[in-house]
Amino acid sequence: MTAYKLTYFDFDGGRGEPVRIAFHAAGIEFDDNRLSFAELSGMRASTRFNALPVLEIDGAAVTQSNAMCRYVGKLAGLNPVDDREALYCDEVLDAVEDNSHRIGRTFGLEGDELRKARETLVEGWLTVFLRGLDDLLARGGGRYFADGRLTVADLKAYMETRWIGSGVLDHVPADLVERVAPKLAEHRTRIGAEPVVTAYYASRSGPG
Numbered sequence: 001m002t003a004y005k006l007t008y009f010d011f012d013g014g015r016g017e018p019v020r021i022a023f024h025a026a027g028i029e030f031d032d033n034r035l036s037f038a039e040l041s042g043m044r045a046s047t048r049f050n051a052l053p054v055l056e057i058d059g060a061a062v063t064q065s066n067a068m069c070r071y072v073g074k075l076a077g078l079n080p081v082d083d084r085e086a087l088y089c090d091e092v093l094d095a096v097e098d099n100s101h102r103i104g105r106t107f108g109l110e111g112d113e114l115r116k117a118r119e120t121l122v123e124g125w126l127t128v129f130l131r132g133l134d135d136l137l138a139r140g141g142g143r144y145f146a147d148g149r150l151t152v153a154d155l156k157a158y159m160e161t162r163w164i165g166s167g168v169l170d171h172v173p174a175d176l177v178e179r180v181a182p183k184l185a186e187h188r189t190r191i192g193a194e195p196v197v198t199a200y201y202a203s204r205s206g207p208g
């Protein structure tokens, strides 16, 4: 049997979370190796690109969360087979990745510098990003981004819009998604209620 080990931070979100959900949806056991931020500092240099997540398959490490989403998404039936639909799915994955990088650049800033950087993001890129995703959702038919069904694109976008609306990002209003892209806010609620997602979180709070 193939051995999978996913190393990522110990929180329910971010780049690793769609991969965890897809593993669960596929019914594939994996070693869910969760690290604290302090623990990453200690081992950062030992990862290929000094970042997480890292997926080990029978001991061989691969990086890049979107590649993992596609790979595990295929195992779970959550990645489109049709090339055009797969392209639409990829477009969402990569747009979200762009956004994570833009927000990531503001980490480590403090005080006024942080406030200015985040306000600039909210008025500029974040608004462009949310409207762009909204547009991709409309292209997919309004309910899902691709293939007329749940795919890893929905899981990836859901993580990002949940994060943006969580209130943990100082100076990013928690109602930004609702204000800028209401259909995307509805998508977030809908994907959070998808059986694939609720079953995963039920398994997290269950015994073991």
Ligand SMILES: N[C@@H](CCC(=O)N[C@@H](CS)C(=O)NCC(=O)O)C(=O)O
Pocket: 014, 015, 040, 044, 050, 051, 052, 053, 063, 064, 065, 066, 097
């Ligand atoms: N393109 C990479 C980006 C990975 C990345 O930047 N990961 C963040 C966490 S989500 C990280 O480990 N950053 C380095 C750090 O926090 O020191 C991917 O999608 O996996």
